[in-house]
Amino acid sequence: MLFPLQHKSLLKQLIRRDVLGRYRSSMLGALWSVLGPLSMLAVYTFVFVGVFRSRWPGGENGGGLEFALQVFAGLVVFNLFAEIANRSPGLILEQTNLVKKVAFPLQVLPWTAVTGAMFHAGSNLLILLLAVLWQQGHIPLTALALPLILLAFLPFLLGIAYLLAALGPYVRDIAQAMGMLVSFAMFLSPVFYPAKALPENLRYLLHLNPLTPIIENLRLCLLSGQWPDWGWLLLYFALSSLLFVAGAYCFNYLRKGFADVV
Numbered sequence: 001m002l003f004p005l006q007h008k009s010l011l012k013q014l015i016r017r018d019v020l021g022r023y024r025s026s027m028l029g030a031l032w033s034v035l036g037p038l039s040m041l042a043v044y045t046f047v048f049v050g051v052f053r054s055r056w057p058g059g060e061n062g063g064g065l066e067f068a069l070q071v072f073a074g075l076v077v078f079n080l081f082a083e084i085a086n087r088s089p090g091l092i093l094e095q096t097n098l099v100k101k102v103a104f105p106l107q108v109l110p111w112t113a114v115t116g117a118m119f120h121a122g123s124n125l126l127i128l129l130l131a132v133l134w135q136q137g138h139i140p141l142t143a144l145a146l147p148l149i150l151l152a153f154l155p156f157l158l159g160i161a162y163l164l165a166a167l168g169p170y171v172r173d174i175a176q177a178m179g180m181l182v183s184f185a186m187f188l189s190p191v192f193y194p195a196k197a198l199p200e201n202l203r204y205l206l207h208l209n210p211l212t213p214i215i216e217n218l219r220l221c222l223l224s225g226q227w228p229d230w231g232w233l234l235l236y237f238a239l240s241s242l243l244f245v246a247g248a249y250c251f252n253y254l255r256k257g258f259a260d261v262v
Contacts, residue, residue: 077153082185167254
């Protein structure tokens, strides 16, 4: 089942438990979802503005502050992907009590992980929007395209979650490998630099990275005041939807043996 619509109430409960469970027993509770990205942005601003005095390649006049916002925008996308990639291999292994229950719809677990991660990405985007408002004095109209960019990214995240969750119980090394691959991916993605900073003859390699179109289009609409490349986003959504379908069917096929290997 690609879309577990018949389990909406269960999905809501699991998402609520997933989001609030991160802050259980903490004094500030869910306020940490705002304080975390806010403190991270403050550190980036101090480092890039006060220490390195960095300038974003091709930037106008934002100096180090613009650099910090560009990096933070890239990290919003990358951290969303990293959370899914690191967590998904253990989704089934962490819920062995549910795997043993024949009637439990295991297909909701990847949706829970992705939706919970989206909630925290939304907190990061809220901080980024406020920082842009403070820097530029306004939020560009093109920021209205942010939901569409995330919508194009959603099938890719779900596809990755389904595939890794399906393979995780059978190949336990995947969890360790993903931690290493995610570290490599940070520097192979345009997080700390724009795609155009690479030589033109190598730039196409960066565009093979599935994170590049999302990072670049998010920066384009939020920090440059330009509308996204709709053609790229449409193509991205189509290809990531194929990954989503393949991942979901792989999960449904392999789930038959979960109870035997967990």
